[in-house]
Amino acid sequence: MPLDMVPSLSPPAPDGGPVYWLVFAGGKLLVRGDKPPRLAEQAAAAALGLAPDKALYVGLWQGRPCFTLEVDPNAPAPEGHDWHGLYGLAMGWSEETTFLAGRAKQLLAWERRNRYCGCCATPMEDNPGERARRCPSCGLVAYPRVSPAVIVAVAREGQVLLGRSPRFPAGRMSVLAGFVEPGETLEQTVAREVGEEVGVQVKDIRYFSSQPWPFPDSLMVGFTCAWAGGEIEIDGQEIVEAGWYGPDSLPAIPPRSTIARRLIDQVVGSGAKGPGGGWV
Ligand SMILES: [Zn+2]
Numbered sequence: 581m582p583l584d585m586v587p588s589l590s591p592p593a594p595d596g597g598p599v600y601w602l603v604f605a606g607g608k609l610l611v612r613g614d615k616p617p618r619l620a621e622q623a624a625a626a627a628l629g630l631a632p633d634k635a636l637y638v639g640l641w642q643g644r645p646c647f648t649l650e651v652d653p654n655a656p657a658p659e660g661h662d663w664h665g666l667y668g669l670a671m672g673w674s675e676e677t678t679f680l681a682g683r684a685k686q687l688l689a690w691e692r693r694n695r696y697c698g699c700c701a702t703p704m705e706d707n708p709g710e711r712a713r714r715c716p717s718c719g720l721v722a723y724p725r726v727s728p729a730v731i732v733a734v735a736r737e738g739q740v741l742l743g744r745s746p747r748f749p750a751g752r753m754s755v756l757a758g759f760v761e762p763g764e765t766l767e768q769t770v771a772r773e774v775g776e777e778v779g780v781q782v783k784d785i786r787y788f789s790s791q792p793w794p795f796p797d798s799l800m801v802g803f804t805c806a807w808a809g810g811e812i813e814i815d816g817q818e819i820v821e822a823g824w825y826g827p828d829s830l831p832a833i834p835p836r837s838t839i840a841r842r843l844i845d846q847v848v849g850s851g852a853k854g855p856g857g858g859w860v
Contacts, residue, residue, distance in 0.1 A: 583639055584641060584642050584676040584678070584679075584680070584714070585640070585641040585679060585680050585683065586617045586639050587638070587639040587683075587711070588637075588639045588640060589637065589710070589711060590637060590707075591632065591637050591647075592645060593642075595809075596623055596725050597644060597645050598622070599621060599622040599632075599644060599645050599646075599647070600619045600620070600621060600627075600641055600645070600646040600647070600680075601620045601621065601622065601624060601625040601630065601635075601646070601647050601649070601685035602619070602620075602638065602646060602647070602648040602681055603620060603624070603625060603628065603630065603649055603650075603651055603679070603683075603696055603732065603777070604648070604649070604650045604651070604684075604685060604688060604820055605650070605651050605652065605653050605655050605663055605665070606653030606663075607665070607685075607743075608663035608664055608665055608666075609663065609664055609666055609669065609681055609685075610657060610658075610662075610663060611630075611660055611661065611662060611663075611664050611669065612624070612661055612663060612816075613662045613741060616672045616673060617664055617669065617676070618660070619641075619680075619681075619775060620661055621660075624658045624661050625659075626649070627647075627659070628651060628655060628658060628819065628834050629807035630649055630651070630726055631817055632647050634649065635647035635648060635649040635720070636648050636649065636684075636687055636688060636691060637795070638675035638680070638683060639683075639686050641680050644678065646684070648684035648685075648687060649688075650688050650692070651793050651832075662692060662796075664858045666678075666681055666682065666685060666720040666794065666795075667682065667795060671681075673837070674837070675837050676790070678837065679792055681688075681794070681808060682792055682793070682794025683792070683794070685794050685796075686725075686726075686794050686796070686797050687711075687724060689796060689797065690722075690724040690797075690843060691713070693776075694706050694713040694722040697715035697717065697718060697720050697798060698720065698722070699714065699715065699718050699720050700717050700718045700720075701714050701717070702716060703857060704722065705823055706736035707749055707814075708755075709725065709853070711724060717752050721756045721770075721811040721833060723736050724797075725785075725797050726797055726798070726799050727759060727760075727797050727798050727799070728759070728760045728766070728798070728799050729758060729759045729760060729793070729798045729799070729800055729801070730757065730758060730760065730766055730769045730770050730773060730800075730801050730802075730803055731755055731756070731757040731800045731802050731803075731839055731840060731843065731846060732755060732756055732757070732773070732784055732785075732802070732804070732805060732843070733755045733771045733788075733799070733801070733803075733808070733843035733846060734755075734756070734774060734780065734801075734805055734807055735804060735805070735807065736771070736807035736824055736847065737848075738826055738827075739754070739824040739826045739847075739848070740824070740825055740843075740844055740847040741754060741755070741774075741778065741780065741807070741812075741822065741823075741824055741825075741826050742754060742823060742824075742830075742831065742844070743755075743756050743757065743777060743778060743814070743819040743821065743822035744819065744820055744821040744822070744835070745818065745819065745820070746788060746817075746818075747818050751831055752807045752831065752832045753765040753822075753823075753825075753831045753832070753842075754772055754833060754834050754840045754841050755840050755844060756773055756777055756778065757773070757791075757840075758772075758773035758776075758777070758820070759775050759798075760816075766801055766803070767785045767803075770782065770785050770803050770805060771785065774805075776815060776818075777814070777815050777819045777822075778812045778813065778814055778815070778819060778822045779812065779813035779815075780807060780808075780810040780811070780812060781808040781809040782805040782806065782807060782808050783805065783806050783807075783808035784804075784805055784806040785803055785804075786803060786804050786805065787801070787803060788801070788803055788804050788839075788842075788846065789839060789842070790802060790839070790845060791838070791839035793818075799811075800839050802842070802843050802846065804837045804843065804846060812824075823849070826848060827849050830848070830849065
């Protein structure tokens with residue numbers, strides 16, 4: 581994937597070209613009401629009374645500066661614009677645009693949670709030269725948090741193991757995922773999560789690829805592995821339904837913009853189903 585997003589700490593001098601604004605209100609992002617929705621620009625920010633010196637600078641997106649800011653949850657959207665949930669946008673947007681919006685949302689959350697030192701409650705300051713907040717009293721430095729999680733496709737004779745989280749409506753299933761525990765390798769997390777959630781043992785655990793997942797601050801690290809023993813026995817809490825699925829028997833699975841879908845395609849073939857604009 582091309583590196584459309586270049587993180588940096590301070591914006592270039594204004595040159596009259598486009599400036600993107602990732603404005604959030606109550607967790608929703610301001611977008612231009614096109615189909616698909618597009619990122620808001622300077623004029624929309626100006627209509628809301630926003631200026632770069634009050635915003636957090638995110639970096640360069642396709643060579644253009646990007647700012648982010650949270651506004652009142654009840655702020656009206658400027659004409660031609662609307663507030664959209666990030667998860668819904670991610671289902672229709674390119675991965676690169678989703679990464680940008682996710683990065684902005686995570687930076688805002690990090691700044692909001694680090695106004696005061698977690699050790700001594702002194703107001704935090706920006707740490708010069710890096711994306712970090714520092715306590716002037718005790719020296720604690722807080723970096724933006726990323727929470728690693730594994731996402732794993734278990735293969736068995738051309739079939740993939742899919743499960744349904746209680747958060748999914750009936751009929752929608754995906755590969756298994758879970759957060760890394762302190763002191764654990766990623767491979768150990770894969771084996772533990774699969775064992776805990778569906779009671780299956782796995783082998784040949786191999787790195788696949790990764791995807792930032794800003795709900796709220798995960799990095800999904802994808803793995804493939806092979807079934808090594810055990811039959812499915814769901815835990816009934818994190819997974820309420822699970823099974824082995826071949827290319828001709830797939831339930832509704834996540835869209836192609838997600839690492840979950842790419843993992844499924846890797847095991848059962850990319851001809852699976854549908855064009856991939858949403859759950860298919
Ligand atoms: Zn402190």
